[in-house]
Amino acid sequence: MRISMRKERDPEPKLKVRSTSAxxxxxxxxxxxxxxDxxxxxxxxxxxxxxxxAGSRHVMLDLSRxxxxxxxxxxxxxxxRHALQHAGGSLTLTAxxxxxxxxxxxxxLGVLLTFTDQLEELSPLLEALEQLD
Structure with a gap:
């Protein structure tokens, strides 16, 4: 009987979360x-x-993938969303x-979780947030 000592690779994560702007x-x-899931x-x-x-109170999730x-x-x-609202922030779900x-x-949950279909629609929101800074 032969026992392999090779370490198995960790499987690819099922979900990838990448910061695209901040x-x-x-x-x-x-x-x-x-x-x-x-x-x-x-x-x-x-x-x-x-x-x-780190201080971010407004989070946008791009769900296009x-x-x-x-x-x-x-x-x-x-x-x-509740945690962000409690901290004076917001959650936006896009694409x-x-x-x-x-x-x-x-x-x-359609009444509670609403979407912005296009990321471009968020430009006014981002500009307004930057004015708050």
Missing amino acids: KPGLYITFALSGEL SGSVSVLCNETSTAMA VTRCDNASLYTILGI PTVVVRDAVEGSG
Whole structure:
């Protein structure tokens, strides 16, 4: 019997969260790609917590590359929105995929989780946030 001592590679993360723009202490945009579900949403929570600890109170999530979305992740996003609002901030959801839209509609959370379809629509919001600084 032969025992392999090779270390197995960690699997690719199911969800990638990448900061695409930020004004430290004010806002940050995260681009999400991959599977947004109960097994991966903690990555988003950690990134958001780090951004809030650094002073960002307004968070935008670019959902244009999300391939899977479940109810657990949607309720977690509601919790993130609540935490940001409690801190005087906001959460904006942008460019959702059909998968995300279907999950929101199926969960009945459409009234609580609304979308901005195009990132370009956010320019006035970003300008207004920068004026607050």
